[in-house]
Amino acid sequence: MDRQTEQRQSMLFVNNMVESAIRIGLLLLLLSFTYDIIKPFIIPVLWGAIIAVALLPVTKKLERTLGGKRGLASALIVLICITILVIPFVMVSGSIYEGVARTTDVIQSGEIKLPGPTQKIADIPVIGEQLFSVWHLFATNMEKAIQQFLPEIKGFLATIASILGGALTSLVMFIISLAIAGGFMAHAEKISSALETVAVRAVGQKAQQWASLMAATIRSVLLGVVGVAFIQAAIIGAAMFVFKVPAAGLLTLVTLILCIAQLPALLVVLPVIFYVYSTGDTTTTTLFTIWALAGGLSDNILKPMLMGRGVDVPMPIILIGAIGGMLFSGIIGLFLGAIILAIWYELFLFWVNYEEQTELANDDTEPSKQAKSETESH
Secondary structure: HHHHHHEEEEEHHHHHHHHHHHHHHHHHEEEEEEEHHHHHHHHHHHHHHHHEEEHHHHHHHHHHHOOOOOOHHHHHHHHHHHHHHHHHHHHHHHHHHHHHHHHHHHHHHHHOOOOOOOOOOOOOOHHHHHHHHHHHHHHHOHHHHHHHHHHHHHHHHHHHOOOOOHHHHHHHHHHHHHHHHHHHHHHHHHHHHHHHHHHHHHHHOOOHHHHHHHHHHHHHHHHHHHHHHHHHHHHHHHHHHOOOOOHHHHHHHHHHHHHHHOOHHHHHHHHHHHHHHHHHHHHHHHHHHHHHHHHHHHHHHHHHHHHHOOOOHHHHHHHHEEEHHHHOOOOHHHHHHHHHHHHHHHHHHHHHHHHHHHHHHHHHHHHHHHHHHHHHHH
């Protein structure tokens, strides 16, 4: 090869490399702009897909009842879900607003009177004496107590306002997600077919199996995490309402949020038990304690029963994925984390059993090859 040919090939290589780099750079720039445009819609669309997968079996049953009207069935399911979301939010928000307004009016009028602490409070180990003195100060000299703890009170009120604002934003996001889910459910077959084509193109013939696994995992997490959280909140909330615990509705909502976030319900239950213990008699305290603790610890029985149903993936894999995903990316990570770990588990099993599957495939092909050669010889 002469020097001139080498220079020409070198120039051609450099030109191709520069051209490829420019094309890849333009593609990355286009992807960056596209991501910025669709970023506000990613979370609602993901939630819409998750809700659609979870509620599609219910929609199909309602569709048969309505004579095959899928659109009407989807719209009814969405309206029911929005109603279930909005009514408790309005009730709890109104209760919090009225409570704060009433407390502010009473404090400004100077008519507020708190019952003094009992000796039971002072007898509590470690924190009893300090808690007794603070409670006694609020009961005997409210104005001085407010002045002393004014920064903490302002911080508490700011936290409540922030929580309400975040809850309102989340409510709007969920309503949008439900509307998107309604569209997904109404056209489930077409969307599923299109996604399956793309998935097969991207990851091969295992795409359909993984799609089924993803759908089953979503339903498993919904039942094993959100379903268990609702059951726990219902049991604990019923105990609070029966024993007339103040702000029972708000405490029940906080319990539900904690349980969905995979935090122990005892974070709410134990302070309420302490309140009942300090204000009620022994019988009331015992009954409430048994009831509330049964609800707070019921997830230890319910999760193994409900999580992992319909999925050929061990329950600890689903649970670890759900908790890790939630810690990484919030509530939606409950589902994404479980799905990702389930797929990795299937990939691991495929890798472990690859040689065995290859041998079985070879054993199946050898008789067919032998029969073919015998046919050709005859």
